Amino acid sequence: MASEITYAEVKFKNASPAAVAEAPPEKKNEHHPQKYPLCLPWLISLLLFLVCIALIIVFLVESWTCCPKGWRRFQEKCYYLSNDLMSWAESEQNCTGMGSHLVVINSKAEQDFLFEELRKSSKIGVNYYIGLHAQVVGQWHWLDGTPLSETAAFWRAGEPSNVDHEMCVVIHTKEVSHNNWNDVICKDHNRICQAEAVTV
Template structure:
């Protein structure tokens, strides 16, 4: 059997209702998720990236960009022009000078490899020989046009060359040779292609 509930009305003398006592309002606390990283970390990363960018810009401005005239090929700090036409060695030297350059002076294996590759890649006309800036005085002493000392260990002569035949006092890169040793001494009066070299422009 269900129990009965009895209600009673309580009245005070002054007739005012009993004061209602209210507690503080309930506030919902926001859920706190654990932080995966400190708040200052994104700022630190941003500052570091900014510093890296500034360092790169300063390095590039200090070093500069190098460029070559149209039709010239760039390698390291130099520009190279492979002529489509032919001239004697003296005319070739003058032509290079007129373009603000000189017949090429080859001083390293890397430079020799670059030039040999460029000649083979662009040799559509099957050009045979290209003059370079190495010549011999009477007695067979070899010199570069810019007075760079001739170093026999950095020379790339074909087998049996130089053979110092009569009048062969200038040097060409002999294109048909498939190895890096493709220099040949030749008469300066013969018309051949040429390779001019100039310093790359820093901008």
């Protein structure tokens, strides 16, 4: 005969009521106000991108130009004012040795710049060779063979003398006018060398 299984409920003294398994409290879908708009990271990224583009443009388009130590810069050119004296031929050779040439003045602005620089110079000479000379009396040419343009000529009053022993041209610093070129004997004078400014 099969035995019967009996179930009994047992209670213990001092026992706490049976713990009812509680489900964890449901998280309420809380909406915290955002401290910044959702699009802010995109805006910051866009701003950084635009700054990078601007820097690239600056470096590619607006390069820096500089001159060797002791040279003076005007626009895209550098100028060297010598302290020593040489003939015109030696002066041109000296400038060439420095990667330059005797100055070729193409505009009133350039002439005005040189006039002011010579006035400011602490060790100023009287005459400074420029790259203008003649092989035939009265036929003035720049170093590269270009004839002198009368619209960009800055002769002193009464100059050039156009005599056969004055075939080189200087800037005469004692002249108070910006028109201060003088034809001279090609003996020892100071010089102005000119070179292209270095772009970095």
